[in-house]
Amino acid sequence: MKISVKEVEYAAQLAKLSLTEEEKRKYAEQLDKILGYMEQLDRADVSGVRPLSHAADLKNVFREDVSMPSESADEIIKNAPDKEGRFFKVKKVIE
Numbered sequence: 001m002k003i004s005v006k007e008v009e010y011a012a013q014l015a016k017l018s019l020t021e022e023e024k025r026k027y028a029e030q031l032d033k034i035l036g037y038m039e040q041l042d043r044a045d046v047s048g049v050r051p052l053s054h055a056a057d058l059k060n061v062f063r064e065d066v067s068m069p070s071e072s073a074d075e076i077i078k079n080a081p082d083k084e085g086r087f088f089k090v091k092k093v094i095e
Contacts (some may be wrong), residue, residue: 003031 008028012019019027073086082089 003028003035 005024005028008019008024008031012024077083077086077088080088
């Protein structure tokens with residue numbers, strides 16, 4: 001597939017890019033090489049290759065969701081460097 005300068009101009013217009021004539025020719029040549037490589041990949045025989053989404057055979061491992069006791073809010077807040085009532089007090093980060 002041959003990419004024309006006109007097609008590069010159209011893509012540049014859609015992306016709101018202003019290109020010089022030299023850049024248009026350069027990008028047309030580069031895109032043509034990329035598409036040529038893609039055509040080469042299309043010709044590869046992959047009939048015996050199993051489709052996959054990861055290179056490694058991954059499986060999710062989930063632990064059992066078990067309710068466990070935790071500290072009370074009062075126990076946790078007593079370790080806070082600065083507090084206001086039952087809440088942690090932190091520096092303002094957004095104006």
